[in-house]
Amino acid sequence: MITNAPAPTALSTADRLAEALADPHTVLPSDLPEDGRAWPQSLAGGASGIALLHIERARTGRGDWSTADAWLRAALAGEISAAANANLFFGAPALAFVVHRAASASSRYARLLERLDSATATVTERRLAAARRRIDRGVYPPMEEFDLIQGLAGIGAHHLSRHPEHEIAHDVLAYLVRLTEPLPGGAGLPPWWMEVGPTGAPHPDYPGGHGNFGLAHGIGAVLAVLSQAALRGSTTPGLATAIERICAWMDHWRHGDEASPWWPGQITREQASEQHIHQDLRPRPSWCYGASGTARAQQLAGLALGDQGRVRTAESAILSALRDPLQQEQLPDIGLCHGMAGLLHAAWRMGTDTGNPQITAELRRLADRLISALHQKDHPPEVLDGTAGAALALHTFGIGRAPAPHWDTFLALA
Secondary structure, eight states: OOOOOOOHHHHHHHHHHHHHTOOHHHHSOTTOOTTSOTTTTBTTTSHHHHHHHHHHHHHTTSSOHHHHHHHHHHHTOSOOOOSTTOBTTBSHHHHHHHHHHHHTTOGGGHHHHHHHHHHHHHHHHHHHHHHHHHHHHTOOOOHHHHOTTTSHHHHHHHHHHHOTTSHHHHHHHHHHHHHTSOOTTOTTOOTTOBSSOTTSSOOTTOTTOEEEOOTTTSHHHHHHHHHHHHHTTOOOTTHHHHHHHHHHHHHHTOBSOSSSOBOOSEEEHHHHHHTOOOGGGOOOSOTTTSHHHHHHHHHHHHHHHTOHHHHHHHHHHHHHHHHOHHHHHTOOSOSTTTSHHHHHHHHHHHHHHHTOHHHHHHHHHHHHHHHHHHHHSOOOOOTTTSHHHHHHHHHHHHHTOOOSSOGGGGGTOO
8 A cells, every 4th residue: 555645734633633532530421421322332422533643643653551541431331232232433333443443462462352342243133133134024124234433334333444354244244135135115215215314213205215325224235345355355155246236336326526526415215216416416525425425335346346436436426526716625624433533534645545546636735725624623532533543543644554453444445
């Protein structure tokens, strides 16, 4: 992998942000639940996400392990959830993901990781069994079955990173392949169609449900995980066909021109019937629903399939997001989810993976915009929408590398 030259301003800003998040006792909210569980175990908004920042800094020689240890202890406070709602962003799988990064640099976390692996395997097996029963009934999936944040795409991303040859990793990949197989009586809708609104619940604006393209809650995450598996040499039957099915659907709905392609964040049943969406529905270039996520998924698919045209289309999409002032104005926030940090890091991943100098040439300007926004007001400390996530993006851009196991696997970017 090609690395960028160090960016000292980005790195010093990341250092400053991390220093402000050094002590869990001063950063953790004072109104934690008495059982100490909900906030610490959240990867998106809790202690485990901030622990990830300090672990990455320690792994790359920029931070100290004592700070990472303090945050891990905070994340592990209370009983760890392995309930039905545990996922990559909460409970045992989230903590297994974070501890795996720490264990890659120190054997002292090995026994803890083994216990978390066992709990995560139990969660995964239960989730897979429920998903198989749903497919056997021939009905569309709920959002929480397969998406990245709540579902099996996220859990699969963890297993692919943690132990790609393990049976449970193959089982999740087999499920994700099966997710793409047509359902009987599908009425022209893809088998990953959801009969709910984008919140995951029924909504009057989505009487026929919706099709979701995004990395956070849609088929984009499945495409990214399957493509990463293919690039790792997975022999899961039907893997390439599943990638091609998703790509065909996304190609059908791709808009724009060669220089500025884009994909919708979601479509309604009415739009699917009319085979049309308005140009004004182009999403902001965020990670969760926009080009920061969908372009990376498309790039990974192109690399997995050996489709250089798809790679070029994906890189044109991210370049458009980086260069277009109107798209930049749609990202005033700092975060990884729907802010500048997400675009910065996704573009860094894309530029370094293929050595595209046009992409990497745009990154410093975006980093400067992010740094300026960070100085303008206070922000929450969390990793998905706050300063911990911005610090991770700036840290990685600043040092020009992100060692395996990659911290951004939880975003399905690596």
